[in-house]
Amino acid sequence: MKRIRIGNIAEIAEKRARVVRIGSLEIAVFKLSDGGVKAIENRCPHKAGKLSEGIVCDHHVFCPLHDWKIDLNDGLVQAPDEGCVASFAVEVEEKSGELWLHIEEERILAS
Template identity: 65%
Template structure:
């Protein structure tokens, strides 16, 4: 697993998202109301809605196309719907740098 510094925590607004593009993959990073950050693939498994445009409530995001509820902790779609998106480990260091862990070798943030 490769860990990249992708931003500073001050660049994220509460209950909003920021989209990162890594080697052609879009990753939506959300800042929750408790200040924690969560990162998931930015495409709903149903109709590929941009999850970064969805409404955040607690630790879930609702797809803007058909209101599918996706857990930001693990990427699992909540019942009665079914599916999953990739969730990426993310952490903030003591300087406020945001580190994203990805499985693809040699990825670079843009």
Template identity: 50%
Template sequence: MSTVNSVKKVLVATIQELSVGIGKRVKVEGIELALFKQEDHTVHAVENKCPHKGGPLSEGIVSGEHVFCPLHDWKVNVRDGQVQAPDQGCVNRYDVEIEGERVYVYIE
């Protein structure tokens, strides 16, 4: 873990631990995150809590760059955290960096 201006770079997984189309739950600095590996091999991190009723997004069905909350099927974009219409809201998203096989998330 490294720190720059109160932002921490935290190792959260390796690429081998992530599968396209399946979320992974990790807890970092007291924050529960959902990691999503995309077909283009990018990885995205969002808060693992749907803004509607707190459903665990890491357990949702993934379709492209969206995850569907397992509780009430809200559709959340994993790249920007925005809930898709007709529902409204967003979840926090976190910057991700991949170095070799290691996946890091930046936490404030």
């Protein structure tokens, strides 16, 4: 598992996202209204909509293309639709607010 610095929590507005690229992998990093941070692949499994441009509500993001609802905790698409996107662990350093993405090295090499 690799730990990669991806910025500071202060750089992301509440209920908004920031896009991070690692190789050819594009990841959307979301700041939730409760201050939590979640990271998922920035590509809806339906028609490849940019999830970073979607509307965030609670711990879900709605794809901007066709309103598919995706859980930011695990990347699962919510019924009645089906599918999933990769989710990634994010660590926020308490004192500095630095954000660290935890990603398997195989994902980086495959991208």
